Amino acid sequence: MQYPISGSCQxxxxxxxxxxxxxxVVACHCKECQKLSTSAFSITAMVARDSVKFNGKMTEWRRSAASGNINxxxxxxxxxxxxxxxxxxxxxxxKLKPANLSDTGMIKPTAHVWVSEKQDWYDIPEGVAVYDKQP
Structure with a gap:
């Protein structure tokens, strides 16, 4: 995969x-991520803040996570x-939402978190780390 990769909102x-x-890259199956994605899970790419350059106005929203941290x-x-x-x-x-990238080839989760809340119909692929909650 060649970097940089461009991304944008809809x-x-x-x-x-x-x-x-x-x-x-992580797939989160918690109920909040199911609401966010309107699907079975949400994909997140953990990146260093200085490895992304943003343009355009964004709005912020915050909530408390189950861990007590602010999300x-x-x-x-x-x-x-x-x-x-x-x-x-x-x-x-x-925690970048990588489905917004022009090349989504790097979206291969190596871990699935909050599988205690995952949808029963989804089968997690073999060979990835699995956590009942947040590791």
Whole structure:
């Protein structure tokens, strides 16, 4: 895979460049991520904050996670597309929503978290790490 990879929200109001490979790609099966994705799980690419360059206006929303941490979300105020999540206590990392990338070939989760809340009909592939909750 060649970097940088371009990404954008659905309307194109927010664009970005992912400059380097993610630290890891995770599928989260918690009920909040099911709501977010309107599917069985949400995909997140853990990246260093300085490995992404954003353009365009984003709006922020925050909620408390089950761990007690704050889960912040940045999204396009026009189309509502989530761009990334963050924990204010970990300012050097962000949780990029990689389905927004122009090349999604790197979206191969190596871990599945919160499988205690996963949909019964989804079978997790062999060879990936599996966690009942957040590791």
């Amino acid at each position: 309307c194109g109001g927010v664009t970005y460049q992912l400059l380097s490979e993610p630290m890891m 912040g979300a940045m999204f396009c105020p026009t189309c509502g597309n989530r761009i990334y999540h963050f924990n204010p206590q970990e300012p050097d990392k962000i």
